[in-house]
Amino acid sequence: MSNNAVYKTEIPELNLYRRGKVRDIYDLGDQLLIIATDRLSAFDYVFEEPIPDKGRVLNLLSAFWFGHTRGIIKNHLISTSLDDLPKSLKAYSDLLRGRFSLVKKAQKIIPMECVVRGYLAGSGFKEYKETGKICGIALKSGLREGDRLDEPIFTPSTKAEQGHDLPLTPEEAYALVGKDTYNALKEISITLYEFGAEYCLQRGVILADTKFEFGVCDDGLMLCDELFTPDSSRFWPKEYYAPPGPQISLDKQYVRDYLEGIGWDKKPPVPHLPADVVANTSRKYKEIYRIITGTPFPEEDGG
CATH class of the missing domain: 3.30.200.20 (Phosphorylase Kinase; domain 1)
Structure with missing residues (x-):
């Protein structure tokens, strides 16, 4: 290291x-x-x-x-x-x-995080438990944490400069970016996810979910920021995949799980990360x- x-x-x-x-x-x-x-x-x-x-x-x-x-x-x-x-x-x-x-x-950045989920995890699972939906999309009953969805779903959120990104229903997203742009972003995002998921699966990894950022240039939409990284995606080694429940991951979820485990209330002061958590995170990313x-x-x- x-x-x-x-x-x-x-x-x-x-x-x-x-x-x-x-x-x-x-x-x-x-x-x-x-x-x-x-x-x-x-x-x-x-x-x-x-x-x-x-x-x-x-x-x-x-x-x-x-x-x-x-x-x-x-x-x-x-x-x-x-x-x-x-x-x-x-x-x-x-x-x-x-x-x-x-x-x-x-020329401008689309003010919306384009999230695609192929599996039920994280904030999506929490919302599903409470409402049976994610971003206004109704899912079948009986799904468990970590379950694979029947098909990938597009669940965009606001793009907050500070604070937490908030989930958007399709109607809220239409108002934010326009219906035509929303539909184009949805199609491209799901196509990207399906490509990445298949590529990862061939290498023994499940791409559970991910997010994209898009901008606009002279000739249309342009993919920006980062792509399929352990900051923007959940990666689960397929050999250890065992729902229901949280999955072994090679991404930032490891740190989130540590912070949840120590009972941090997600308010200042921010806790220090111990040396082993720092080292393990670096190892997982590599x-x-x-x-x-x-x-x-x-x-x-x-x-």
Whole structure:
């Protein structure tokens, strides 16, 4: 495991476009420089302890998936190669190696998280237990936590800059983005999920659910942000799949489960993550990278 965790970046030569929960984004005109740090967020809070190599896993795994899904929809990725950086940034090569993406700047970001669920887990299971529905979609009775759904469902949410994303019914989503855009996003999101789920299943992993972010460019919708990462998805090793109940996972759910287990009320002060939780999270992220890509996680990426 690398000891050179990156919690926050400072590049005075560039204008800081936005600092998100995990990513630092710099403005390059018609492009953005997105740097995936090792920050970890859960339950809407960013924790003090970085997860070594987490940002590099997110960045390199997203690049892998972006390359495999261009036939479904165009995406914002231009390059992850150090050779394509502006010369003024060569001094930051060690910082940026493996954790940056040069991307096309969207004209606007769709203000909706596009969530697709193939299995009943997380907040979706909690909502189902209470109402028999998820985002206004009625499901058959008798489903258990971890059960596979008859077909993937599109369950979008608001995209909150701060605080918790809120689930949207189809009618609420129509009002937010328009019915035609909603239908297009639904179709693309389910197609992406089905592709990713089948790809993962061939490698012995269940892609239980995931979320996408889309932007708009001159010629239509564009896939942005990250794709099928352990921050945005639930990955369950198929050999251990055993519903009903929570599943063994190779993603951020491990941290959520730890925080639930210690009884944190999800209010400040944010608890510290012990060293073993930090190390195990880093290991899980690199393991899912290895399983999906078929190659060991590169301890150093030459760019």
